[in-house]
Amino acid sequence: MSIRIFVPLAALLVSLLPAQNRQQPSQEDLKAKRTEKLAKEVFKKAPWVADYDKAREQAKKENKLMFAYFTRSYAG
Amino acid sequence: MLFLHNTSRVEDEPYPTLLQDKGFRGFPSICFMDAEGNVLAKPGRSVQAFRDGLASTKSLVVLRQKGDKATPAEQKELFLAELKLDLVAVADIQARADKLTLTDAEKGMVASKIVDGEIMAVMQKGRELGQDEMLKQLADMAKGGKTPSDAVAPNFWPAVLNWASKAKDAALAQKAFDALEKRFANDKNPNLDRAKKSWAKLLEDAKAK
Known part of the structure; x- marks a missing residue:
């Protein structure tokens, strides 16, 4: 099969794959991204609590408000 | 913490x-x-x-x-x-306000917040309504004299202008455009320039025969 037919045919076959199979990262990838995100230097500069239950427990115990920062690690 | x-x-x-x-x-x-x-x-x-x-x-x-x-x-x-922090359910705002002695300015804020709540309720149903119906409902609110607070105006008036432009409703388009001009009169954000040009175009299209 010549390259001129193979490449468009391969592209066509890839486009016919179910979207989920192509785009869904594995759980291992997601876990690795999560670890990498939470290890970022910026989160070491202040005492962030990443566990929602523990954060609320600590806020109640110390009679404090919580400042919440929502981020994600699954993209990029 | x-x-x-x-x-x-x-x-x-x-x-x-x-x-x-x-x-x-x-x-x-x-x-x-x-x-x-x-x-x-x-x-x-x-x-x-x-x-x-x-x-x-x-x-x-x-x-x-x-x-x-x-x-x-x-x-x-x-x-x-x-109220300022949007912590009062829209359905409860007037009932709570009625129990208090408010100044005219405070009553105005109450009215704006109620309108804000109504606008956000329509926008949150956007997917269910479809874009055209959502824009029409917002346009109807504007025609009915509803005025949002400064917080919601940047979402509301462009939507109204968008609908008015498609519907060739020049008067409503002008109203929306004027409201946006007023809202952003003192805003020096350079990113606004593109938005302002698009609003001017929508107004022009609304007026075109």
Whole structure:
């Protein structure tokens, strides 16, 4: 099969794959991204609590408000 | 204290929908919460907005703690603080306002917040309604004289202008355009230039035969 037919045919076959199979990262990838995100230097500069239950427990115990920062690690 | 929530889509992640549960739609998002996890304020992203948000939240907590012992003045201060922070359900705003003695300016704020709530309710049903129907409902609100607060105006008036332009409703388009000009009169954000050009084009299209 010549390259001129193979490449468009391969592209066509890839486009016919179910979207989920192509785009869904594995759980291992997601876990690795999560670890990498939470290890970022910026989160070491202040005492962030990443566990929602523990954060609320600590806020109640110390009679404090919580400042919440929502981020994600699954993209990029 | 500082709480960091990371959405990872890992299967064992606790509270995977916490962002949406707290009324946010995108990342990053920030807010102040009480120790129960109730959202008290969603500050803007400048240092000043953070400081203002923290001050408002602290004041709110102190007022709430007074409970039944609050004086009428403190009850009013609590209501207005909660209103400014969008912590009062739209359905409850007028009933709570009716129990208080408000100035004309404060009554105006109450009316704006009720309108804001009605506008946000339509926008939140956008997917269900479809874009055209959503824009039409917002346009009808504008034609009916509803005026949102400054917080919601940047979402409301472009939507109305968009509909008015498609419908060739020159008068409504002019009203929306004027409202946007007024809203952003003192805003020096250079990113607004593109938006202003698109608004001018929509107005021109509304007036075109």
